Structure formats: C-alpha cells, structure tokens
Amino acid sequence: MNILEVKDLNKVYSGKVATQALTDIHLTIQKGEFVGIMGPSGSGKTTLLNMVSTIDRPSSGEVKIGGADPYRMKKSELATFRRRQLGFVFQDFNLLDTLTVAENIVLPLTLDRRPLKEMDKQLGQISSRLGIDDILNKRVYEISGGQRQRTAIARAIITAPVLLLADEPTGALDSNSARIVMESLAEINEKDKTTLMLVTHDPLAASYCNRIVFIKDGKLAAEIHRGESRQSFFQKIIDTLSFWGGNASELSSIRV
Numbered sequence: 001m002n003i004l005e006v007k008d009l010n011k012v013y014s015g016k017v018a019t020q021a022l023t024d025i026h027l028t029i030q031k032g033e034f035v036g037i038m039g040p041s042g043s044g045k046t047t048l049l050n051m052v053s054t055i056d057r058p059s060s061g062e063v064k065i066g067g068a069d070p071y072r073m074k075k076s077e078l079a080t081f082r083r084r085q086l087g088f089v090f091q092d093f094n095l096l097d098t099l100t101v102a103e104n105i106v107l108p109l110t111l112d113r114r115p116l117k118e119m120d121k122q123l124g125q126i127s128s129r130l131g132i133d134d135i136l137n138k139r140v141y142e143i144s145g146g147q148r149q150r151t152a153i154a155r156a157i158i159t160a161p162v163l164l165l166a167d168e169p170t171g172a173l174d175s176n177s178a179r180i181v182m183e184s185l186a187e188i189n190e191k192d193k194t195t196l197m198l199v200t201h202d203p204l205a206a207s208y209c210n211r212i213v214f215i216k217d218g219k220l221a222a223e224i225h226r227g228e229s230r231q232s233f234f235q236k237i238i239d240t241l242s243f244w245g246g247n248a249s250e251l252s253s254i255r256v
Contacts, residue, residue: 002064003163003195004029004052009061011047011218021047022218025061029163032193034186036200036209038241044218046167049199053165054082066162083108087156087164087194089185091171093148095140095155101147102127102136105154112159126154130184146177153184157194164188166198170205182208203241207234216244 009025012018022044029035037045050056051063054070063071066085070078088094095104103110105127106119127133130150135143143151149169156164166185170178186208188194200206207230214222221244226233 001031002028003031003033003066004197005062005064006048006052007062009048009051009063010059011044011051011056012059020218022051022058025220027213027220029195029197031195032189033211034189034196034198034209036198036206036212037215038200038206038212038237039215039221039244041201043215045199045215047218048215049165049167049197052163052197053086053088054078083111084159085162087159087161089149089152089156089164089166089169091168093140093145093152093172095148095152097140100137100139101132101143101151104140104151105136105158107155108159122158126158129187130154131180144177145173146180149173149177149181150184153181153188157188157192160192160194162195164194164196166196166200168200168202169198170200170202175204178202178205203234203237206237207231212237212240214240214244 004027006025006027009022010020011022012020025048037048039045047056051058052065057071062069068081070081073081099107102123106123109119109122123136124133127136130153132147132150132154135147140148169185170181173181182205185196189196198205198209206212209226211223211225213220222240224236224240
C-alpha cells in the first residue's frame with residue numbers, strides 16, 4: 001500500500017524573478033518504508049518536505065497521504081489530519097519550554113481531548129522505549145540535545161501517524177546523540193512499521209534508511225537502495241553525493 005504519492009509536483013516561488021524550486025517530482029513511499037531525501041543545499045529537499053507536510057502548497061501536481069489529498073481539505077479538517085496522521089521531527093526540536101517533557105509528549109493527545117488514562121498509558125510505553133522515562137518531569141531546558149530530540153520523536157509517534165517526517169533530526173546533535181536518535185527512528189520503523197521520510201545532508205543519518213532519493217536543482221537525480229550492510233550503503237551514499245555535487249563542506253561531518 002502506498003502511504004505517500006507525489007505526482008507531477010511543481011513549485012514556483014514568485015518574485016521579481018520567479019524561482020522554480022521543484023520540477024516534475026514523482027515519488028511513491030510504501031507502507032513501512034524508511035526513505036531518505038538528500039541533495040546539496042538549495043536543491044529543493046526541504047521544499048519537497050514542506051509540500052508533503054502541508055506547510056506549503058504546490059504550484060501544480062498532486063500529493064496524497066494514505067489516499068487522502070490534504071490540499072482539498074477545509075482548514076479545520078487539515079488541522080485534524082496533520083495532528084492525527086502526520087508526525088514531525090525538526091532539527092531544532094520545536095518543544096515548548098514552559099511544559100515538562102511528559103506534557104510535551106502528550107500534547108497532540110491533549111489537543112485531541114483523549115482520556116487521561118489512555119494518555120498516561122501511551123506516555124509510559126513510548127517514553128520507556130525511547131529511554132527517557134527518567135526525565136519526564138524535567139523541563140526542556142534541563143535536558144540534553146539528544147534527550148530533547150528523543151522527546152520530540154516521542155511526541156511525533158504518540159498518535160501512531162501514518163507518516164513520520166523528519167527534517168535534519170541530527171543537525172543540532174553531537175555524533176553519539178545523533179547515532180542514538182537514528183537508532184530510535186530505525187527501531188520505530190522496524191517494530192511498528194511506521195513509514196518515515198527523512199531529509200538530511202548527513203550520510204551517517206541517511207545510512208539508516210532503506211532507500212535514498214537524491215534531488216539536484218529541484219529535480220530527482222538518482223535513487224539508491226540499501227542491501228544487507230549499512231557500512232557499504234554508507235559508502236554508496238558518499239559516492240553518490242560526490243557524483244551529484246555534494247560539496248566537501250557538506251561531507252565534513254562524516255562519522256561511521
């Protein structure tokens with residue numbers, strides 16, 4: 001079953017000079033896939049994520065998530081759809097400092113007015129899976145970057161979304177925290193069969209995916225699939241990036 005279907009997608013930003021950010025993008029992600037989107041800075045990968053996450057509207061073309069077209073929904077429908085069907089993980093965590101870790105995690109359920117008992121049960125299960133059950137009463141500013149990102153992941157998956165979208169989730173983390181975060185995402189994908197779309201410029205983070213789609217100048221440039229070995233997939237990513245113009249500075253954070 002296809003969770004995401006993107007057809008003939010184009011995005012033009014108007015201005016004094018119109019900029020074609022995406023051209024004729026076709027992309028299908030099946031249920032349970034873990035797909036990475038890579039490309040040089042300014043290639044259009046974040047624009048694509050914004051179209052899929054309904055943050056920004058396509059100029060033309062179609063986006064379907066779980067068979068539904070979010071761009072045909074009314075505002076209130078779309079808000080509910082985003083809250084229940086999509087999970088978001090951002091580079092800068094997007095957590096609320098005024099809330100505790102636990103309150104941040106259950107926020108989507110609170111907005112949905114779910115029963116307290118149900119919220120507590122899910123909070124307990126998810127926080128222990130992500131190894132953050134000992135910091136639930138802490139405020140966001142009292143915990144490390146890696147713990148913040150795992151809190152953000154817990155918040156993103158507590159509604160059991162059909163599609164989890166991650167935008168540079170390791171961008172603000174040290175190498176050890178980055179590894180733990182990527183292992184957490186890979187485990188969620190494997191055990192829960194959650195469908196993931198990851199935008200990253202980090203080859204190490206990308207090596208946890210099953211498939212990677214490369215974008216260059218707003219167009220799909222290449223696609224590679226992972227075999228058994230993550231190590232050889234990592235090397236394949238490096239080779240493909242260097243071929244498609246991932247410049248040296250973008251490859252400088254490499255850690256296997």
